[in-house]
Amino acid sequence: xxxxxxxxxxxxxxxxxxxxxxxxxxxxxxxxxxxxxxxxxxxxxxxxxxxxxxxxxxxxxxxxxxxxxxxxxxxxxxxxxxxxxxxxxxxxxxxxxxxxxxxxxxxxxxxxx
Amino acid sequence: xxxxxxxxxxxxxxxxxxxxxxxxxxxxxxxxxxxxxxxxxxxxxxxxxxxxxxxxxxxxxxxxxxxxxxxxxxxxxxxxxxxxxxxxxxxxxxxxxxxxxxxxxxxxxxx
Numbered sequence: 032x033x034x035x036x037x038x039x040x041x042x043x044x045x046x047x048x049x050x051x052x053x054x055x056x057x058x059x060x061x062x063x064x065x066x067x068x069x070x071x072x073x074x075x076x077x078x079x080x081x082x083x084x085x086x087x088x089x090x091x092x093x094x095x096x097x098x099x100x101x102x103x104x105x106x107x108x109x110x111x112x113x114x115x116x117x118x119x120x121x122x123x124x125x126x127x128x129x130x131x132x133x134x135x136x137x138x139x140x141x142x143x144x
Numbered sequence: 145x146x147x148x149x150x151x152x153x154x155x156x157x158x159x160x161x162x163x164x165x166x167x168x169x170x171x172x173x174x175x176x177x178x179x180x181x182x183x184x185x186x187x188x189x190x191x192x193x194x195x196x197x198x199x200x201x202x203x204x205x206x207x208x209x210x211x212x213x214x215x216x217x218x219x220x221x222x223x224x225x226x227x228x229x230x231x232x233x234x235x236x237x238x239x240x241x242x243x244x245x246x247x248x249x250x251x252x253x254x255x
Contacts (some may be wrong), residue, residue: 071152073247132178135187
């Protein structure tokens with residue numbers, strides 16, 4: 032099994048719908064991150080968490096919310112999806128003390144129509 | 145080379161040649177740097193890292209060079225293969241030990 036698992040892998044949803052993207056990890060890491068990637072662009076940070084129930088906004092948090100109820104799980108929600116949220120979403124974890132690189136999931140491709 | 149912007153720069157190399165991908169980082173206080181490889185439809189994968197007390201580190205077919213004076217990082221891939229075709233990102237740690245990612249460079253390997 033992958034260290035960082037994202038579900039679903041692909042999703043098409045309608046404008047205005049609420050959608051949740053799930054991320055779970057088996058690495059035992061405290062730090063978890065959600066990134067968005069648009070075609071031909073780099074990674075932009077949406078939200079991050081350093082511990083259970085710790086939530087911090089990234090550079091593009093508007094229109095998104097997250098939940099960290101357990102160390103292994105970090106979910107991202109779009110409360111009312113809009114077409115410009117169509118993108119590839121990545122979850123990542125980071126080792127203890129933050130002195131290591133990130134381990135990324137395989138991504139969720141979200142299309143809002 | 146690397147740039148932080150809206151369009152991915154592209155490096156095209158012949159199979160078997162060496163590739164050099166460059167990255168300019170922003171924070172002179174950063175002490176840890178990583179190169180990631182992202183293949184189409186997949187998440188970024190760790191390639192190699194380097195700490196600021198080093199200026200060179202070698203892996204299997206890859207070498208990372210760090211020039212702290214000019215805040216420049218490079219990734220060298222020896223004998224580039226078709227499987228090396230991907231987007232490559234550099235990353236630096238920042239305050240709070242979080243990573244800041246560069247915009248990425250697309251490497252295309254011609255057979």
